[in-house]
Amino acid sequence: MTSTPETASSSAKPVASAPVPVRRAWTRWLAIGVAGLALLVSVLLWQKLSRIQEQLARQSADTGQQSLEAKAWAKQAQETVKDSAARLALVEARLGEVALQRGQLEELMQSLSRSRDENLVVDIESALRMAQQQAQLTGSIEPLLATLKSAQMRVQRAAQPRLAPVLRALEKDLDRLKTANVFDLPGLLIKLDEGVALVDGLVLANQELPTAAMSRTLAEAGSSPPPPSWWMAGLNQFADQIKGLVRVSRIESPEAALLSPDQGFFLRENIKLKLLNARLGLLARQKDAARADLASAAVIVRRYADGSSRKTTQMLQLLEQSGMQLKASDIPPLEGSFTALATAAAGR
Template identity: 25%
Template sequence: MTDTNTENQNISTTPESEEDVVNKKRKKSSRLLVIIALIFIIILLCIIGYGFYFYKNNVVNNTAYQQKIETLANKLESQVAQQNNQFQQSKSLNDNFKTQIEQLNIQLLDAQNKSKLHSSDMQALQRSVAETNIRHPSDWILSEVEYLINLSGRKLWLEHDLKSTIALLSTADKRIVEIGDPSLNPLRRALLEDINMLEALPQRDVDGVILALSSLERRIDKLTVAGLEVPEIKQAKDKEVSGDVADWETNVDKSWNSFIESFIVISHRDKPVEALLSPEQSWYLKENLRNALSKAEFAVYREQQDIYDLALQNALKLVALYYDMEDKSTQQFYTSVKRLSKQNVSIDYPDQFKSAPLLSSILKQRISKSFTIENAE
C-alpha cells in the first residue's frame, strides 16, 4: 500500500512540476515584457520630456535670436541712414566747395584781366605823359591830320559823300603845309594822290536823277496810249481793158480778175492791225511803267547799277510798244528815259587811302623816339 501511494505521489508530482516550470517561464517572460515595456515607456517619456525641453529652449532661443536680429537690423538701418546723411552732407559740402572754387577761379580771372587792363592803362598813361612831355608841337597837328583822314573815310564809305571827303582831305593837306616839315613830304604826296583819285571818280547827281524820275512818273498819266491803227490798203492795179488787139491776153486776165473780185474781195495791208486796250489794261500799263521808274529810284539810293539799268530798259520797252510814238510828249518822255538810262548810279570807291597807313607809321615812329629819349634821360 505504501509503495503504491508513493508511486502515485511521484506520478502526480511530476506533471505539476512541468506546469510550474511553464508557468514560471510564462511569469518570467511576462515580467520581462512588463519590465521592457516599462523601460520603453520610461525611455519614451524621457525622449518626450527631452523633446519638450529642447523645443521650449529652441523657442526661447529663437525669440532671443529674433530680438537680437531685429536689434542688429535696427542698428544697421540707423547706421545706413547716418551714413547716407553723412554722404549727402559730404556731397553738398563737395558741391559747395566746387562752386566756391569756380567762383574763386572766376574772381581770379577777373582780377587777372583787371590787372592786365590796369597795366595797359598805365602803359597808355605813361605813353601819353611821355608824349605830352617830349612831343613836338607839330605832332598835335599830325593828330589833327589823322582825325581829318579818319573822318573823310567815314564820309566816303558810310555816307558816300564824295565832295565832303575831298574837302576834308584838302583841309588835312593844308594843315601839313602849315607844319613846314620836309620829312612829311611823302605823306603830303600820298594825300594829294588820294585827292586826285577821288576827283577822278564819276560824279553822282543823286538828287537830280531822283527829281527827273519823279517828274517822269507825274507825266505818265498824260501820255497817249496807241489806238487802233488800220494800215492803208494797197491800191489795186489798173483794171481797165485796153483797146489794142495785141493786149488781148492782159485784157482777158483783167476781165477774169474783175469777175472773180465781184464775188470775193481780198484787201492787202503792209502792217498787222493792233487791237485796242481796254481801260483796265491801260491802267495796268500805266502802273507797270510807274513801277519801273520807282524801281529805278530805289536803285539810285542803293547804288545798284544792274537794277537801275533793267528798270529803265523795261520802261523804254513799255513806251515803245504801247504808247503813241508819233506824239511829241511821248517822244520827249522816251528821250528823257533813254538819257537817264546812261547815268552811272554806282561808284567803285577805293578800299583805303594811301595816306592813312603812312601817317600811322609816322606817328608810331615819333612815339617810339619819344620813349627812347625818355628812357635815355
C-alpha cells in the first residue's frame, strides 16, 4: 500500500508532538530545582547573614566595651596628665626656686670673692704706699723690694684671672727697682758722720806738723846731755819761743797763710757745719743743697788743709764719693703697680 503525502504528514504529527510533555516536565523539574537551589542559597545566605549579624553584634558590643574601656583609660590618662602637669608645675616651681637660690648663692660667692679680691687689692696698695713713704724717708729701696715680693706672692696665691695685670705690673716694677741706680741714704749718712769725725784730725796748711816737734823732742831725749845751768836753760827756752814765732813752710793757697791758729778751730767747726747741713739736706730730700754743701766743704778742705796729710786725703775721698753717690737717680715711682691696682679695684 502506497502512502500519500497527506498520510505521511498526518502520521508524522503524532510523532512530533510526543516530546512536548517531556520537555514541559523537564522544565518544571528544572524550575523546581532552580527554586530549590535558590531556596537553599537563600537559606545559606540567610544563615551567613545571621552569622554576620551576630558577629557584627558581638564586634559592636566588643567595640562598645572597648570604647568604654578607652573612655575610662582616656579619663584615667587625662587625670594622670593633669596629675603629671600639676607635679611638673610643682617641680618647675621648685626648680625655679632652686635656680633662684643657686643664682643668689653664686652672686653671694662672687660678691665674697670680689670683696676678698678688693680687700687684697686695697691691702696691697696701702702696703706699697707705706713702703714707698718709708723708702723715701730712709732712702733705701729694701722696703719697696720686700713689699713688692710679698705682694707678688699674695697675688700668685690668690690665683684670680682678674689680678693677672696686677701681677705683671708688680713683676715689671720689681725688675726696674732691682736694676735702678739708687743712692744709698743710710750709707751716705754714715759717711758724713765719719767725715765729721775726721774734721778734728785735719792738719791745716799753716799748722806746725806734730811729727817735727815730736822728732825734736825725741832727739833731745836720746842725746841726754848734761843738765844745763839755769841761765842756759832760760836761754834755750827763749830760743824755742823765738823759733815758734818764725816758721818756713810751703803753702799752696795764699788764704791758708793768712789763717791764724785761733781761726783753725772755727774753720773746723765750719766744715762740720757744712757736713751737718748736707746731712740735713739729704734727710729733707734736698739733694741740690746737700751737693752744694759737700762741694763747699771740699773747697775749704783743699784750700786750708795740708794736702800731704793722710787724713786730708781720706776727707777729700769721702767727700768725692758722697758727691758721686748723690748723682744717682731717685727711687723710681711704682706708677704701673698703682695703675693696675686701681683698675682691678674698679672691677674692669
